[in-house]
Amino acid sequence: MKARTSPELSNDEFELLRRLVEERTGILVSERKSYLIASRFASLIEEEGVDTFSELYTRARAAAPDGPLMDRIVDAITTNETLWFRDDGPWYILRTALLPRYCAELSEGRRNRVRIWSAACSTGQEPYSVAMTIREFIQDEGLVSVKPEAFEIVATDISPQALEIARRGAYDQMAASRGLPPQYADRFFESSGSTIEVVPAIKSMVRFQRFNLQQSFALLGRFDLILCRNVLIYFSNELKLEIFRKIASALCPEGALILGGSESAQGATRLFQMVRSGRHLYYTARLEQER
Ligand SMILES: C[S@@+](CC[C@H](N)C(=O)[O-])C[C@H]1O[C@@H](n2cnc3c(N)ncnc32)[C@H](O)[C@@H]1O
Structure with a gap:
């Protein structure tokens, strides 16, 4: 099966998703970082079987705030970088x-x-x-x-x-x-x-x-x-x-x-x-x- 190519993220879609992320997690995605949303949400587009970021957004808005789709969005946008005994x-x-x-x-x-x-x-x-x-x-x-x-x-x-x-x-x-x-x-x-x-x-x-x-x-x-x-x-x-x-x-x-x-x-x-x-x-x- 041919892998689907990820759709383009328009400025409007970026704005909507960035606001949703900030509202639900507090995480601020700066205006210069649309690539972050595009790359981290690309696999969600595939998993959800939708064709565009707008559709993903509409689904996320309609979904329960503590439901599985929002959980996956949170997992995708958070940076979990950590290590043992970090800093002295x-x-x-x-x-x-x-x-x-x-x-x-x-x-x-x-x-x-x-x-x-x-x-x-x-x-x-x-x-x-x-x-x-x-x-x-x-x-x-x-x-x-x-x-x-x-x-x-x-x-x-x-x-x-x-x-x-x-x-x-x-x-x-x-x-x-x-x-x-x-x-x-x-x-x-x-x-x-x-x-x-x-x-x-x-x-x-x-x-x-x-x-x-x-x-x-x-x-x-x-x-x-x-x-x-x-x-x-x-x-x-x-x-x-x-x-x-x-x-x-x-x-x-x-x-x-x-x-x-x-x-x-x-x-x-x-x-x-x-x-x-x-x-x-x-x-x-x-x-x-x-x-
Ligand atoms: C970079 S890690 C830091 C981990 C650890 N404290 C350290 O310093 O190594 C940041 C963590 O903050 C969590 N995080 C982001 N937004 C959060 C929020 N609104 N409430 C609770 N945790 C959040 C992320 O899921 C992620 O695991």
């Missing part, structure tokens, strides 16, 4: 500033749990890296009175496909090799054929959930640490600020926010104060009356 900052901050405090408070009975949120977890490398760092810290420091179960890691993403991989916790050699130090591979993974799989002790520390950052955060509860890394870059300044506001309200007193290596909370300085940890930075929310 989060792991340094966890080991030297946050975990010593959390563990001291846990073992002295000043708290009984620590809640951590990986707010755009993609295929799971970020929350699993957090879980490995916690287990390693507790074991290496010989903290017998601190149980890893005291740490609740909630990991969310908008992409169903990314979450499916994350939940499975099994990675091919290519994904496994990206940033994973051999000592962690030996300690926290099991080999099965051509893939390696996160051990149950690490998997059980993370709870995956579908969540769109455009939604209200109210039902998620409060967190001691929020990692919101390499996702706000896709949003408009207005949406970024709205999400910063929601993050500030979702942090416990003294709670910490860690952003991506090249990101800052610039524009939200009324909400957060910057904390230095070695040569790395994290943020804490200012008191409501100070904002």
Whole structure:
């Protein structure tokens, strides 16, 4: 059978699809990037058996916002690029500033749990890296009175496909090799054929959930640490600020926010104060009356 050639994407079609994407995901596709919509939605045209991007758009508008077509659109437009222990900052901050405090408070009975949120977890490398760092810290420091179960890691993403991989916790050699130090591979993974799989002790520390950052955060509860890394870059300044506001309200007193290596909370300085940890930075929310 002859492969179908993908139709042309007109300016009007680009405008319609770009608006739909921003409305449903917050992701801003710049005017110069029509090729992104054309290339990422080409396979959807084929799968849906439609002839034009207008038809795809009409179908998407008529479809349920949480139905399979919208899910495929979300999967196609999101960039799920991630790696193990991405950037040095989060792991340094966890080991030297946050975990010593959390563990001291846990073992002295000043708290009984620590809640951590990986707010755009993609295929799971970020929350699993957090879980490995916690287990390693507790074991290496010989903290017998601190149980890893005291740490609740909630990991969310908008992409169903990314979450499916994350939940499975099994990675091919290519994904496994990206940033994973051999000592962690030996300690926290099991080999099965051509893939390696996160051990149950690490998997059980993370709870995956579908969540769109455009939604209200109210039902998620409060967190001691929020990692919101390499996702706000896709949003408009207005949406970024709205999400910063929601993050500030979702942090416990003294709670910490860690952003991506090249990101800052610039524009939200009324909400957060910057904390230095070695040569790395994290943020804490200012008191409501100070904002
Ligand atoms: C580049 S990955 C970053 C993954 C990880 N945080 C890291 O830094 O390696 C960006 C992730 O943000 C997710 N994303 C995009 N828009 C989102 C939204 N509105 N709500 C929740 N997640 C979103 C994408 O599905 C993708 O998995």
